[in-house]
Amino acid sequence: MKRIIVVGGGAGGLELVTKLGHKLGRRGLAEIILVDRSRTHIWKPLLHEVATGSLDINTDGINYRAHSARHYYQYQLGTMIGMNAEEKSIELEALVDEENHQILPIRSLSYDILVLAVGSVSNDFGTPGVKENCYFLDSHKQAERFQQALLNQFLRVHQTSDNDAKLKLAIVGAGATGVELAAELNHVADLLKAYGMRNMSSRRMEVSLIEAGDRILPALPERIATLARKELSRLGVQVNENTRIVKSTETGFLTAEDKMLEADLMVWAAGVKAPDFIKEIKGLELNRANQILVDSHLQAKSMDSIYVIGDCCAYEQEDGRFVPPRAQSAHQMASLVYSNIVASFTDKPLKEFVYHDHGSLVNLSRYSTVGSLMGNLSNKSMFIEGRIARFVYVSLYRMHQIAIHGWVKAVLIMIVKKISKAVKPKMKLH
Numbered sequence: 001m002k003r004i005i006v007v008g009g010g011a012g013g014l015e016l017v018t019k020l021g022h023k024l025g026r027r028g029l030a031e032i033i034l035v036d037r038s039r040t041h042i043w044k045p046l047l048h049e050v051a052t053g054s055l056d057i058n059t060d061g062i063n064y065r066a067h068s069a070r071h072y073y074q075y076q077l078g079t080m081i082g083m084n085a086e087e088k089s090i091e092l093e094a095l096v097d098e099e100n101h102q103i104l105p106i107r108s109l110s111y112d113i114l115v116l117a118v119g120s121v122s123n124d125f126g127t128p129g130v131k132e133n134c135y136f137l138d139s140h141k142q143a144e145r146f147q148q149a150l151l152n153q154f155l156r157v158h159q160t161s162d163n164d165a166k167l168k169l170a171i172v173g174a175g176a177t178g179v180e181l182a183a184e185l186n187h188v189a190d191l192l193k194a195y196g197m198r199n200m201s202s203r204r205m206e207v208s209l210i211e212a213g214d215r216i217l218p219a220l221p222e223r224i225a226t227l228a229r230k231e232l233s234r235l236g237v238q239v240n241e242n243t244r245i246v247k248s249t250e251t252g253f254l255t256a257e258d259k260m261l262e263a264d265l266m267v268w269a270a271g272v273k274a275p276d277f278i279k280e281i282k283g284l285e286l287n288r289a290n291q292i293l294v295d296s297h298l299q300a301k302s303m304d305s306i307y308v309i310g311d312c313c314a315y316e317q318e319d320g321r322f323v324p325p326r327a328q329s330a331h332q333m334a335s336l337v338y339s340n341i342v343a344s345f346t347d348k349p350l351k352e353f354v355y356h357d358h359g360s361l362v363n364l365s366r367y368s369t370v371g372s373l374m375g376n377l378s379n380k381s382m383f384i385e386g387r388i389a390r391f392v393y394v395s396l397y398r399m400h401q402i403a404i405h406g407w408v409k410a411v412l413i414m415i416v417k418k419i420s421k422a423v424k425p426k427m428k429l430h
Contacts, residue, residue: 002030002112004341005090007080009036009064010044012310012330013117015403019338021072029345032073033109035092036064039077042140043400044119045327048181050143051267052150052188053428054365057140059420062404071404076109080118083281085303090114113305113341116292117334118278120311120325122173123271123289129248134268137177146267147428153264154189157204158197167205170253170263172245173270174211175219176362179228181267182209182237183364188427195429208238208261210253212270215241219324220360220372227370227385228362235367245270272325274312287314287322296352298337307340309333315353323355327396331403332356361393369393 004024006017017034024030040061042050049055068075078092088111095104121138124130135146157167169185171178185207192200209216209232216239217225229239247254252262274290285293285301291314293301298315300306311325313333323329332355340350361371369389373382384392401410
């Protein structure tokens with residue numbers, strides 16, 4: 001029996017093992033294994049909501065072990081640290097508990113087909129002080145860590161005797177994550193009044209959004225960026241464009257113009273790259289962002305037993321541009337790799353990957369949603385905003401839930417979520 005290992009349970013990885021489990025694992029045609037360093041899955045575009053407490057990982061996350069039992073694949077907790085392409089094996093880091101006691105030693109897993117879906121991490125570009133002083137939002141653990149620090153700072157400002165004291169937050173990187181986080185912070189600050197912090201509101205908070213480029217949301221159409229900037233300004237967010245950070249300290253960011261931007265909490269959300277361990281794997285061809293170069297079938301170049309999907313995949317399109325690291329990209333890649341793996345079992349020809357840009361959406365918390373949808377027939381974009389845009393934004397997450405749960409359970413989860421909103425606090429308070 002062939003063994004298929006998928007490393008990384010993000011949007012693409014989890015959808016892939018779910019489909020492979022039902023197609024091959026259920027019938028005993030292959031052994032499907034998911035390897036992930038976390039026990040819980042959360043849709044990455046929602047990490048900014050975990051960071052502010054708008055989303056609770058304990059109720060909204062998906063436990064891999066429970067999910068695997070229902071969808072005919074195996075789950076192994078572990079962090080990949082190496083690979084031997086000749087022997088077709090991967091190496092997993094020793095597993096230790098919070099007190100650094102070893103639970104499992106370094107171990108290896110053999111494979112017949114390997115899918116790398118290890119995602120991406122924030123790229124600090126070697127900027128001094130960033131790793132030591134900034135929060136990142138690459139995983140739900142990092143998001144939860146920031147949320148705890150945020151609650152502590154809210155408490156500090158609420159109980160200070162200085163009525164003019166403000167909580168200062170600085171976010172470097174005005175892509176979708178930075179922009180959505182800035183808006184969500186304003187929302188949760190206003191929610192605190194309902195939970196005993198009467199002295200706390202968005203007026204007692206200063207949020208600075210810092211972008212090295214000439215405008216926010218550089219990867220999206222300018223019209224979307226313009227409206228998002230206008231909404232952020234209305235909320236009181238200080239948008240700093242054409243501002244390059246050269247150093248981070250305990251008290252703020254230093255710009256290239258030698259200006260200090262003071263902050264109590266700092267978030268780095270500028271740029272992404274594939275995890276650094278990828279560089280240590282022999283035989284893989286990488287681009288400057290550590291992403292793995294692939295052929296038209298999404299197989300790693302010169303390695304036909306290894307597929308790559310999601311943020312760590314570097315697929316160059318006909319126009320010379322790489323497919324952007326988005327959830328829709330991971331979904332499309334997972335669908336193609338699923339088809340190609342199934343085809344390989346019956347010696348059918350493999351399909352080639354063609355990326356379809358379905359548009360982009362930015363959700364500014366409860367204040368606004370803006371975006372564009374790509375027309376499949378005309379190849380033109382249609383601008384949308386307001387309730388329609390919000391509906392489409394939510395629908396993308398619903399489609400992900402359907403892909404990993406099936407229609408029936410996904411609908412039940414939606415109903416339970418609606419009911420729980422009536423009895424649960426609107427934000428995580430612990």
